[in-house]
Amino acid sequence: MTEATHTVKSYEQELERLRSLMARMGGLVERQTARAVSAIVDRDEEAAAEAPELDPEVDSLEREAEALAIRILALRSPMAVDLREIVAALKITGDLERIGDYASSIARRAMKLEMENNLSLIGLRNMGRLVQENLRRGIDALTQRDRDRAIEVWQSDTAVDELYTAMFRELVTYMMEDPRNIGACIHLLFVAKNLERIGDHTTNIAERVYYAATGEMLPSVRPRGGLGPTTVA
């Protein structure tokens, strides 16, 4: 094997290793999000305990991916599409870490949540399903470097925002109806907000994947989270 072939091979191997780290990190935060949603809507205590337990592994993958990305940048001086992919990886690890963080926060709220009453969780279940579905497709777009899928994901965040606004109204109504609902509803409001933020970071990932694949930016005005309705009475 010539020296040049050897160098090229190691370079490809390093890039593949970075991709594999990103895929594992994506898989983990998908799992965290799924468990967090179960923890809330199925009142599943095991799921609530599992989501935060995965945090250290996510953090350690983030550090490993970043160290490898820096190593590739330093030793290989990648160009064009490879350089864009590595820079995207550096940014996407941040989004993935935040998603894991939001999922853990949801799971911890699930553990604290005391539902003495029959608050409906249908809205949250639908929102959870949609956010998970988007995240799964976002991670697919990432691992397959699929720009068309990235556009799909980027577009579908609007539906998440609409569900969030509906949830917000519903929860405020419960609080108004009976002050005993206030404690639980505040937790659920933050859960809904965290899901909406997971959707937001999924959109960021889609934007990064698209840019890495094409060298073009998606429009800077993207579907964004609302504040919830203004009037609550």
Next chain:
Amino acid sequence: MTEATHTVKSYEQELERLRSLMARMGGLVERQTARAVSAIVDRDEEAAAEAPELDPEVDSLEREAEALAIRILALRSPMAVDLREIVAALKITGDLERIGDYASSIARRAMKLEMENNLSLIGLRNMGRLVQENLRRGIDALTQRDRDRAIEVWQSDTAVDELYTAMFRELVTYMMEDPRNIGACIHLLFVAKNLERIGDHTTNIAERVYYAATGEMLPSVRPRGGLGPTTVA
């Protein structure tokens, strides 16, 4: 001038330009945060309008800084401390952009907030002051590449979390006392949460500055935002 001197000079100039973009971006989100806090605690409508107006400039600086960082990586193959600084810049732009985003979100809530009553804003004022102070020192650490200052900032996030927990209790009490407070208090709860998140991203920046300056990570368990108290009754 020799070719080599010329190359070195342009390289230094590019690095200085990147630093200057980061400093401008930091200054802008500091301004957004200050205006957002004023919008809430002083009920200042001009401030409320100004914070979100700065978003496009922050986004455009983010894109410019990233494009320059990628250019330096591609053409200059920086090593060691320079490479760490450029990678840190790529990550820090994300934190700064989020801080600006949270500040705008606070300002937009301020515009929607109808305070028909005399809710006390002292807790929020204190929290806003502390978060701003930390952010200011975090941006200083960034622009001066000052690792000691970075450690200070990283440590002082705990106080922000304590104020957040106190705020949370106070707002829940208002809601319990009078359901007419619910609408305003939900906005204020999210404002407090957003301030806490700004503190969180300031901590991230401090960690990045420290790593860039030293090549060492601060401990992975860092001061983190709480969920607020469990019991609300």
